[in-house]
Amino acid sequence: MASSDVVILGGGFAGLSCAAALAAGGRRVVLLEKKPHLGGRAYSFTDQETGDVVDNGQHLFMGCYGQTRAFLSEIGTSERLNLAPGLRLDFADADGRRDALSCPAWLGAPWHLAAGVLRLRGLSLRDKAALVRLDASMRSLRRLNAMPAELDRMTARQWLDGLGQTRRLQSRLLDPVALGALNEDPAVAAATGLAQVLRHAFYRDAEGSRLGLAAVGLSDLYAGSARSFIESRGGEIRLSCKVRGVSRGRVVCEGGEVIEAGTIVSTLPPWSLRCLELPPELEGAWRTLEAAPIVSISLWLDRPVMTEPLLGLLGAEIQWIFNKTRLLSSGGSGQCLALVISGARRWLASSPRSLLELARADLGRCLPAFKKATIRRWLVIKEPFATLSPVPGSDAKRPAAVSAVSGFLFAGDWTQTGLPATIESAVLSGRRAARLILEGKQHA
Ligand SMILES: Cc1cc2nc3c(=O)[nH]c(=O)nc-3n(C[C@H](O)[C@H](O)[C@H](O)COP(=O)(O)OP(=O)(O)OC[C@H]3O[C@@H](n4cnc5c(N)ncnc54)[C@H](O)[C@@H]3O)c2cc1C
Structure with a gap:
């Protein structure tokens, strides 16, 4: 033995x-x-056809991932994780309109977030003003060691509604953050996880909200x-x-x-x-x-259709597009994109071909340059057991x-x-x- x-x-x-x-x-x-x-x-x-390295699904890191960064330092690979200097999230909606959450790190947390929200074009003054109540709630939560048990008894949507967050503010900013971090729709996920993310990523220091993407x-x-x-x-x-x-x-x-x-x-x-x-x-x-599932779609295009490292799609089924050619510093005339659908329960039974068509439709609406591109290769990866489903x-x-x-x-x-x-x-x-x-x- x-x-x-x-x-x-x-x-x-x-x-x-x-x-x-x-x-x-x-x-x-x-x-x-x-x-x-x-x-x-x-x-x-390694994808056999292209020879490219493909992840089982794009993973996003954050500056607040202190234990992860310490682990990567310990094993000598921290330089393979690129952390952006500050928080910038670009969005495209179904009419091809662009918006960006750009948070100046020098302002410090949470003022950098407030400045970023103020500059968002797709929100009215009323939407932006509503954030003051969420801010007040976060300031009291950040003094606590653990999240109050009542947040585990309500959904993120109920919590945000209760704090007077307008539906437009939720759909254009808070929902993408919640869905990305919790891998469930805010109407399904408990409020606890969203409060934890907001606290660690936006309310401790500006370092916490830096976005990290692997260069390998x-x-x-x-x-x-x-x-x-x-x-x-x-x-x-x-x-x-x-x-x-x-x-x-x-x-x-x-x-x-x-x-x-x-x-x-x-x-x-x-x-x-x-x-x-x-x-x-x-x-x-x-x-x-x-568990909650994630569906990922990799597309190899004959030409570049975006310059940003990542792009959030608003009002689409595909939620995030990652520019793998840029992230992995690959050469060539084409572009490789990694598309993500979090909380993807309703798409698990769909055929890979119908998911490709879904991607084609969403990208065609949100990214005008995509309409001229030819898809040279595509790959769908379904992860039915991607993360814990954080229901109440x-x-x-x-x-x-x-x-x-x-x-x-x-x-x-x-x-x-x-x-x-x-x-x-x-x-x-x-x-x-x-x-x-x-x-x-x-x-x-
Ligand atoms: C597509 C996708 C996208 C994601 N995106 C993000 C993201 O952007 N940011 C983020 O922070 N997180 C993300 N996650 C979540 C992240 O991947 C997980 O939180 C993390 O990898 C979990 O690590 P773990 O070691 O806890 O569990 P696991 O990685 O599940 O490790 C458990 C291991 O146990 C092994 N095992 C199971 N049963 C047995 C057995 N009987 N005997 C021996 N071994 C066994 C499994 O094979 C597995 O290797 C994503 C996950 C997926 C799937």
Whole structure:
């Protein structure tokens, strides 16, 4: 029977950041990943036809991703993440009209946001004035350690309506932010996550709202380098190793192998973890947490149709377009775009061809230059289990790191981190689990 100091289940952002921190702290770790590659829900691959690196879905980072930035620094890849100097979001609507949220960082938070909103063209004075009430609410929330439980009992829409935010302000600014960060429509998502995003990204400092985009494919951003970092410090990573069950101090793999572990850290998402044989003490409301999907469409065009690094579409099904040619500094006469539909439940059953037609229609209306372009290649990726669905009541079900089973820790983006289920939440959970172990606090 094999044995290890710490066994980590799952090789995504949470598992790799946990393993890296423990390996750096001199602990012997074994990481078990069921897939033949690392990266979990954030990975990249090479498209066979074009030779281009494609992400499983475009990921946006933010300046407030402090734990993620520390992790990338630790494994030596922080220069592969480009953080824009300030916050600028360009939008195009279905009539091809442009607008931009441009927030001067030198004003400091949250004044930079106020200045950006004041300059938005698509909002009336009444819409802009309504933001004062949201601002007052955020100022009182930012003094609290945790979000009030009542925000988990109402939707983001109910919260914003209650604060007098006009529908136009919501649809042109707050909804795109909420949908992008929470991966659910604001009418479906609880208010907690939106309040957390606003607090961390816009109300702490202007640094928090800088947008970050990888200059390489996601796997090159962290997975490969994290692996080298862990292995060069004596850690072991086993791919294609599916865990079947966990009992006190033991992990059982699909093939029947049993690994004895001083401590076990699970970074499996709830929909995977609940399929394992687990000690009854680990049962909890977390088992009922569900996932929300994302659909991504990559287009290779014969010519450039946009210059911005990213563009939000208003009044369209496609919500964001990322200019991959610019982000990855690829050459050539054409342009590669990555399109994103978050909260994409209604599109999951659609055929790839009908999603292409949807993209063609939206881009044709919002981006006039697109009408002249020819699509040379396209690719649709559906991620049905992209993120935790943050519906009302879900925040209360997210488990803390230390569990009722001594030496078993919960980690992963979906666990209780005080953040929506994002990369930053995953890395925070992974590094927090490592810290608890290094400090000997992993027991109930
Ligand atoms: C298309 C898409 C777009 C996204 N966009 C953003 C974004 O813009 N910004 C952002 O911050 N976040 C974004 N996210 C969310 C982000 O990817 C996740 O929050 C993060 O990757 C979760 O990391 P994790 O380590 O917690 O979980 P995971 O990445 O899910 O890692 C868990 C690992 O466990 C493995 N596993 C499961 N079962 C077993 C088993 N039985 N045995 C062994 N291994 C097992 C899985 O294969 C997986 O590798 C996006 C997600 C998707 C899918």
